[in-house]
């Protein structure tokens with residue numbers, strides 16, 4: 001063997017050893033992936049279209065598949081429906097700041113109704129406790145104890161998605177995974193969201209919640225009455241938020257947070273119906289729009305009873 | 313075509329050849345990159361809970377690095393403009409390194425955005441329903457990828473021409489160079505608009521954000537190149553004239569002055585008016601409601617940048633030792649200012665006034681370091697290939713010593 005050939009062999013050997021070593025190192029680095037949950041990475045998932053692009057038949061198929069997946073995971077056959085907006089209806093939510101006692105019953109009713117993750121905990125409604133006088137978010141207490149409410153010197157302000165008519169969250173979404181429906185509700189296609197969290201940065205009401213981990217809900221607590229764009233179970237890595245309980249409200253029922261409120265601080269209805277209670281209140285009471293200056297035109301308003309001396 | 317494939321093959325081969333320092337450097341980078349890959353695998357399995365991000369601070373280290381690197385990529389124009397508009401000779405042969413760095417930076421940017429996604433497997437949705445022109449993020453995707461292609465074309469074309477010993481056809485690259493100049497400004501402007509367009513975040517919602525981004529990028533980017541060029545000069549026989557470094561020094565001085573001025577103006581508006589919406593700035597610079605995790609960071613950054621600027625103003629910075637020190641200072645200083653100092657505090661307090669601080673986790677830091685290592689790895693390889701080609705030693709009809717069979721034992725790294 002000539003010297004050059006020897007060299008050639010040597011460098012070849014070195015080269016292949018290096019390549020093998022490199023490959024082994026990459027494989028070792030990737031070992032955690034053996035625990036990757038692949039149930040959501042099937043061809044069906046991959047090919048599923050955007051909600052707005054699916055034909056009714058395709059939606060039915062997807063609903064069937066999702067129902068099966070839910071059943072497998074929670075041992076419970078869900079009643080999953082794709083409820084559409086009602087003609088001529090636009091929803092409005094009103095909250096009486098003079099009444100709210102800060103008991104957080106709405107928060108928990110919402111979690112139960114909408115299959116929010118119990119661990120890690122996700123809640124759509126945040127109740128702020130503020131010193132009486134003026135609405136100053138910088139002085140709000142988010143973590144007051146439930147026990148001694150209401151406190152005499154404070155008032156309580158629940159905040160949830162305001163279903164803005166000019167929603168910045170919708171504007172910023174790069175893939176149109178979130179949009180405003182005809183009845184004004186801003187919804188999310190959980191199967192389309194890529195989890196960039198741009199919408200969460202854009203929302204002035206801190207209404208959006210991200211699934212940083214795979215949501216956990218005890219089987220017995222799952223609410224089987226589900227809407228496609230509302231409370232069907234989500235997976236990790238996607239955004240969610242309040243949707244005015246659209247699977248209920250589009251069928252003429254009231255939102256869960258409203259039903260549970262012990263003092264009747266919450267009012268919900270169709271703003272296009274001049275006889276509705278919400279229109280009457282909007283016409284006659286003092287209305288407050290949180291962060292009006294950001295110009296997102298919320299569908300969620302705060303109001304005060306005449307006799308409630310706010311500001312003294 | 314056959315020639316081209318052979319060219320690629322030779323490039324590939326030569327990137328594995330160098331002296332022990334080259335191997336050591338590449339080995340270290342690979343190790344860090346692999347740790348990053350491992351950490352990212354963890355994140356894929358467990359979700360973004362492996363990071364320090366929360367619903368309150370929903371963007372952190374990843375997006376901070378992304379922002380910084382968009383600036384680094386844009387900074388390549390600071391070499392291009394003097395050469396192609398002002399016909400600067402010293403920088404002429406160095407432009408390509410700026411562009412190669414831009415390529416590596418954009419790659420890192422794209423990786424940082426990808427690791428930030430909750431559902432990277434749905435990446436394809438970007439192609440199926442692209443919310444353009446409404447969403448600024450889609451603009452960013454377009455301009456970043458466009459910039460990557462532009463630079464790949466310019467570098468690739470010039471290098472391949474040198475390899476074939478042909479004169480580059482002006483029409484094949486000069487127009488692209490000029491497009492790239494505007495494009496570079498656009499990538500960083502669009503990235504600034506990504507933030508400044510959000511009415512919900514007063515700290516970002518400011519018109520000087522875009523100019524600030526550009527000024528800081530045009531200081532940190534050339535500063536990095538000053539250091540990189542000296543490394544190239546040291547370890548190869550490629551000519552890097554001192555005049556080039558001095559030219560960059562002037563650019564950096566101007567850019568950094570503007571940056572400090574804009575930061576000052578921003579601080580003045582935030583604090584003189586004492587408006588309620590300056591809560592984030594208050595938190596950043598002085599702490600708020602007993603929370604002040606970012607205070608040491610921002611003052612360190614301001615200290616480093618000011619020191620760098622003072623050094624640059626004095627003639628001693630003409631000596632490379634001091635120039636290097638100020639470059640190093642501002643590379644770090646601006647990283648902090650733009651990352652921990654701009655992305656994170658906009659989330660604190662939350663839009664509802666809640667004070668939740670952010671601290672990156674080890675896993676998150678590993679992923680970030682991994683991406684940096686990978687980017688530097690790519691940059692090193694690109695430079696490794698470019699030097700022998702441009703200096704005429706690796707051409708279509710030559711055999712580069714590094715390609716000889718005994719190359720592994722020679723000490724050539726050039």
Ligand code: SF4
Pocket residue numbers: 160161162163164167168169170186202203204205206207208241296
């Ligand atoms: S409150 Fe936030 S999430 Fe709801 S519609 Fe408005 S911007 Fe979007």
Ligand code: SF4
Pocket residue numbers: 172173174175176177178188192193194195196197198199200238239
């Ligand atoms: S997190 Fe999802 S819904 Fe929000 S902007 Fe990103 S893709 Fe759209």
